[in-house]
Structure formats: structure tokens, C-alpha cells
Amino acid sequence: MNVSMTINGQQVSHEVEPRMLLVHFIRETAGLTGTHWGCDTSNCGACVVLMDGTPVKSCTTLAAMCDGHEIRTVESLEVDGRLDPVQQGFHELHALQCGFCTPGMLMTSRALLDENPNPTDHEIRVAISGAICRCTGYKNIVSAVRWAAEHEATATREA
């Protein structure tokens, strides 16, 4: 079947098997490998992307379900050499180590701040609780999202 969606503002159309997962469509068909796969069961969140602005787990979303929808991945965060504040915050506060969960964490955080520009630490923890990080113990991720909230207008390109 033919599936057509917008990924990071680009129209991507391709003939796919109906069972193809969104994560594979993004990685294999669109060639965007920033979105990762980690668990198969919607538990780890390494595959989180935004579908029409809402975080979804692309390992348990069929590509066909996204036909006609708009997908945003980690590759869209930096615009014209300007990092998104969440990217900058993760760098400033050492909120990543191996980097494997980072794209999903960044997209989840972006969606949170779009909806709630000034979250409490607990709200941040709730928002990222669908994503697993094996390296950071989450403390610095919480600080990084708070940093991003405080610097929404002033992100730089350092890093």
C-alpha cells in the first residue's frame, strides 16, 4: 500500500507493507536514523516522535496510521543552526550519556513545553515517565527540561 506523510516538513510517500512500523518507515524509508528502537512494547520511549504535535511511540504505530499526518523527529529540532532549548539544556546540564534515549527524551520534552511552558519538576517527571534512560538516573534530564523552560526564547547554537 502507498503511505504518504509529512516528516519534518518534507512530504514522504512510499509503497510499504501494511504491517510496517512507523519507526521503520522513518529510519529505513525516510533515512532518518535519529529515532531509535529499544523495546518493541511501548515501554522505553527511545522511538518517540511527534504526530501532529503529540508524542507517539513509533515502534507500536503503523506507518499506515500516519498516512496524511505530520510527523516530527529529533532531526527537526535544530533550525537554521539554532538549537532547540531542550537540546541546549540537555548539553548544558549533562542530561545524556550514551545518547540512545536522547532523541525520544528530547521530543517528549519538546511536547511537554509546547503544552506547558512552565512545568514543575513533578510535571516533568510525569511527562518523561514513559521513557527509560539507563544512564542518567533522570535527575539531570529534569534539570535540563527546566533549563529549557527558562530559556525558551534564547537558545544558542553552542554545542
Add this chain to the structure above:
Amino acid sequence: MATTENLPSPTTERPIGFGRLKRKEDARFIRGQGNYLDDIRLPGMVHGAVLRSPYAHARIVSIDTSKALAHPNVAAVVTAKDLETLGLAWMPTISYDTQAVLAGDKVRFQGQEVAFVIATDEYSANDALQLIEVEYDPLPAIVNARKALDPDAPLIRDDKAGQRDNLASPTWEAGDEEATDRAFAEADTIVARDIIYPRCHPAPLETCGIIADFNPKTGQLDIYNGNQAPHAHRTVYAHVAGLAEHMIRIRCNDIGGGFGNKVPVYPGYVCAIAGSIVAGVPVKWIENRSENLMSTGFARDYVMKSEMCSKDGRITGLRVDVIADHGAFDSTAQPTKFPAGFFHICCGSYALEAAHVKVKAVYTNKAPGGVAYRCSFRITEAVYLVERMVDALALEMKVDPIDLRMRSFIAPEQFPYETTTGWTYDSGDYAKTMRVAMDIAGYDDLRREQKEKRARGELMGIGATFFTEGVGAGPRKHMDILGLAMNDGADLRVHPSGKAVVSISAQTQGQGHETTFAQIVAEELGIPPEDIEVRHGDTDKSPYGLGTYGSRSTPVSGAAVAVVSRKVRDKARLIAATMLETRPEDLAWEKGRWYVKGDPEKGAMIEDIALRAYSGEAMPEGLEGGLDAQVIYDPPNLTYPYGAYIAVVDIDPDTAQVTVRRFIAVDDCGVRINPMIVDGQIHGGLAEGIGIALMELISFDEEGNCLNSSFMDYLIPTALECPDFELGETVTPCPHHPLGAKGVGESPNVGSPPAIVNAVIDALHETHGVGHIDMPCTPARVWAAMQGRPEPPQ
């Protein structure tokens, strides 16, 4: 050649070296531009998938691959028979056992590799697995280590000549049995506990996998594989497959976490390599999450019987008898002479009179492994044992558990301290670190709060641990793995422009080596860290060494980088002497510059010395041009980081849910090169420790079915289970490490589980009479303990 008389002191201009420095590697990761295994696509690449056993123990009657082979997208189906012709049906393990690459005679654990399919794409490869028909004849399975040696237990390893029972290795002992008997005979108080450290799994977020690319024309084998020890893997492949070691190149690129899980060579790797050799195209195989949890390196699984005693208020003796569950093949990861790893460090941080340890390993119908899940070779089990026993003893003695620790610590003036089981701890001031933790926690206030809450029927617990780790394996006179010395190389090249490349044999999986190791060179040579490139993870571009696990990167590889930097600095001194027309001994060093003693304005910057080293100008007599050096570092001893941890837990009296409200961690890891990275390592290890204490468990039913084969059942803590960690530090430099550093990555995983379990028991002992509980402290298991029915986890 210009000298640099007029420059101000470079140390004030260059805020470089140790300190909080944001990571160099972040730039690619925050943009989604990491280069993990699954991101690599090679021309003509095909995909592998593994058929696994549904049974824990069964004879294989027949395997029919014809339907799978008829699948239009399938290129090959490999079984044990095919591997036998290549001599690859069995492979050696890291513990001198053999492991079936693909099962031929019978399967010995659920999830064991039975066949390997190669297809044009991942979906087709997995479809074809369903088309393979295997007839099994099921056998009774053994999943309980305590029953493995029963006379009527089914024999698991009938492939091994002379094997009559399920003993995996003979009893191994450490310490002095008679002296321990005496200590117990003279004791005031003796306490006994049966303690299980259940099977858990490192579960890195990126699973294991490989791309094997054999070029039949050149004989070159290129391997892409996120592993923690690329050089050792290359040597193993050369030995196993009979390939020429110099024609194998392993590239690790970025690794999505390891935690010990990416130390071993797995059957899937051998299948992919064999597949590529036979098919002549690159073969990619990446396991799914269930395969990762069911078949790759598990951790722990120690059943420990222990007694501890005290005399005159101090801990005096410890006795431990362990049954180690090694699964169906013995592939535990440890140095050759240490079949139980470093478990005999279990006398902990205390000046015991005597200790005696016995460890016996058994085969069961469970996955092989026994890797160190973020710990140094069984030290996690050792620390858990001793720290649980100290709390049990304190309960019996009716004294405060921290008091008992304080009274029993090895005193600062006793270092270097030789333990009764043969370890030489390098340095420490344990009481000081314990007091820092108590101050941060507000220990006395917490005890008052607990008393008030108890009066109101609320359940609050406070648990402490004090651990000593032994990391940085290790001295070649004591330690090797598969005959390979546990040393690490470093190769430093300063280019004519004064910028440098340092190549190391350690292998980052997120630890920030690209930043930390650049800081070491920066500190030693005065070259800014941004001008130093750290290369690793490519066997063609890095010196030989044993990799990253057991918190050995900074203790061994970091020392190598410091030593190689000093070698370059020494060479720079000779060149500077020529440049400054003086004798080398008349020069003094400050960061980035050799200058003339007594005339500090007259000196040569490192970049000018570098340019001179490559220029047409004269070099000192007998000295080669260029400014580079290489070393292999052989550590004289392990380093012994330590720490005091305090956990505060609340338990819901109605649901038995344990919440870690506070966690205080005070680590002494010696000199901290990048404190930001050190803190990050501690945070991550604490989260894993919370997972192990409360949630993470690999368990089996009676038939050997794995009950925790996905993240739906193998529970990993999220941001909601982790508190806002409170860290503190003391700094006791390691006397024998060139930088005074000790290693830290694994300390938090080692130290935190006993603190949490001690806290849970502290919450429940007075009100519910709970004197012991095994991990994980899930609501169901804590509830059972509250009702007086504690259950072992397996």
C-alpha cells in the same frame, strides 16, 4: 624558531584540565546524529534472525528448514550441522567452558539459539523463522540452583566428557577457615541469614547486534559491533574462526549503553560472521528486546548462606557459602584466576579478625552469562552480602547500624590495609565519608521523624551502607582474561600545530571518554581539551587493551593517558632545552610550557615545541623527530573507591508499595577529573540500584519458562521511581594512580541495593517483625513479608 618570552603565563590564560567541562560527544547525540549499530547500512547487506528454543531443556529430534529456504527472500538457513562443517558449532566461553553457537544435540535453556536465517530484510528473516520446523523431545528442567546437585537432577551438560552432575566448577575458597572458626567461637553475638541476590539483567537501551562484512577477495573481515572490549573480541574471533587477526577490523562507533551486557561474544555474532563468510555479503543481526533479556549476559544469581559475628561491639568474623547459578554454559565474566570474580572482597570496609568464603558454581537450564551488571566482577554480590549482614547483626545486637559500622571500620592509619581474604586496600578514611553522608541526610532528625511516624502507624525506613569497591583490573601478575593481560594502551600524537590525537583501548558506552580523556591530556600538557581528539572503538586505529568494564577506564586507561602525556612532556623538555639553548635539567614545567628556572620569562610553549619537533631544525642529540609516544599501562594494584549511602523509604501500609523518598550518596573516588561526569555516573548507577532493589528480576517457572522477557515484565525505574539524588564527596587520592583517581562508574550500583533493602527492613522490623527480605522488594513480596510469609524470589 621563536621562543615565547613575551607571553603571559599560559596557566592563567588556559583554564584547562580537570573540572566541569561540558561533553564533546553531546553535539552529535542531541541532533540525532549518533552512529549506532542499526544506523549503519552497507551495500548489499542482508539481515539475520535467530530461531530460539521454546523449551528450557529438550532433545532436538529433527530440524526441517525446507519451507524457510523456499521463502523468496531467504538466502540461507544455518543450523548446527552447517556450523559443524566450519568447526563453529561450539565456541569457547570467557570462563574456559564451551557454548553451543547453534544447538545440535539438545537445547539447554529457553531462548537458546537453534537456527539462523539470512534474508534480504528484517521482516522476511523473521517471517522465515516461523517456517522452520523443529521437533523437540522435552526433558525435565532445573531452574533452582539449590536443586541442581540433587542426585536425581537431570544432567544438563552431557556434551562434556566425564561430566556426571551439574557442578559447573569445583568449590573455590578464600580466607582462613580455622581462624574464622576461632573468631566465631570467641564471639559475643552471631547472626545467620540466607540471602539471595536474584538474577537480573543489565538491559542496555540499545540491544546487542553485529554487522559482519567478509571480503572473499582480500580475506578482510570488517565487523561493526557495539562491544565493550573490541581488541579482546578480535583476538577471540581470530582464535575461534581461525581468521588472521590482522585481517579483522572491529568498529564500535556509538554504543547505546553496555553495563556489562556487551562484554561477551554471543552466538548471534558467530552466526553473522559465518553467514558473511559463506554468503560473501555483509550480514546484519540485531536482537530484539526479548532476545536480549532471555539469552544474553544476565547478572548475579547468587544464593548465599552467611554468618557474621561480633565481639566487644565490633564485627569480627564472616562466613559465606555460595551457590552460584551459572546457567547452561559457564560464561561468567571474570579474570582467569578468579572463578568467583572478586566476591571474596566481601569482608567489606571492616577490620575483621577472619573471614572464610566458599563458592560453588552449578549449571541450570537458564541462560548463560554472569556478567557484571555495572560492577567489578561480583563485588556487587559481595557488598550486598556484607552490608545486609552488618544490618542483621546490628538488629541482633540492638545497636544502631551506622554505629556498628563506625566501630568496625578499617582505620585511616591502617592503610594500605590487607584484608583477611587477600586484598590490599590502597587508601581510605571511612568514618569521615560516613559522617558526611549522615550530615547531608540529617540522620538524627530522620530517626526522630521515623519514631513519630511509627506512632502514627506510618512506615518509614532508613538504610545505610558503606561499600569498598576494587576496580581497575588489573595487575598482569595477578589478572588476565583468556590469557590476555588486563592492561591498556594509549597512543598520543601531538601534531605540528600543537593539536593532538590520543588513541585509547577503552571503549565508551556513554561514560564520556571523549571529554574526560581529553581533559587528562589537557591537564598534563596544557593543550586545550577542544584541541585534543580522543579516538577509540576501532581496532585499526587504537592500541591494544582490554576495554571498558569493571570501572577500569579511568584506573587503567586514564592512567595510560596520563603516563603517555608525561612521556610526551619529557620529550618536549629535551626539545625545549635545545630551543632555549640550555640543559633539560634547568627547565621547569608549568601548564603548557617549559621555562628556564630562574628566568621564567624565557620558555617554550608546547605548540612551539611541537612545531620544532617536526621542523627541519636540529633535534637534540640522539632524539627522533616528532612529538608522540605510546604506552601500555600495567596497574600495580586495583584502586579502591568507597562510599557511604543512606536511603530513606516510605512503605504504604495498605499496598506495601516502597517509595525511595531520599537517597544520599557520598562517594570517595579519589581525584575527580570531570565532576559533572562523575555525578552523572553516580546518578545512573543509583537508578539501576533502585531498579534492582525494587523491580528488576529475571525469574522462571518450574518448566524453565522465562517470566521476564520484555520491558512489560522486566521493570526498569522511570523518572517517577527515582528521587532527586543528593550527592556528597570526600577525596582521598589513590596513592598509586598517576592522577590519584580511583574509578566510579559502578560504585552506585554496588552500594545502593543494600541501602534500600536495609531501609525496607528498618521500616518493617519493629512493627511487623521482618528480619529479612530478598530483592526485588515489589509490593507483592513486601506484603507477603509483612504477613510473616517472606518468599524467595525464585
